[in-house]
């Protein structure tokens with residue numbers, strides 16, 4: 158589940174985001190080795206960002222929940238709209254992300270404020 162860090166609610170729209178953290182665990186006690194999970198983020202300008210997160214390799218319980226650990230992404234993992242995880246053999250939960258409004262809505266907001274200020278200036282200036 159993708160969780161918006163600012164509201165703690167599930168997040169399902171198509172906006173840009175920054176990945177903050179993820180809970181990862183080894184898949185099975187049959188393979189008690191650390192797992193390197195590769196994440197690739199895609200930005201709308203065509204650039205990508207990638208990182209590897211490594212689990213602790215500790216199978217510290219009989220159930221899967223106690224084997225999860227929270228791992229964090231760096232600040233570079235921002236401005237992405239899609240993430241792929243081309244790794245097999247791990248368990249994942251609680252993906253935390255922060256919504257990052259796109260540049261286009263911000264430009265539209267800036268243009269709206271500029272037009273409103275010009276209209277206000279025009280109305281208040283003497284003729």
Ligand SMILES: [Ca+2]
Nearest residue numbers: 183214215224
């Ligand atoms: Ca573990």
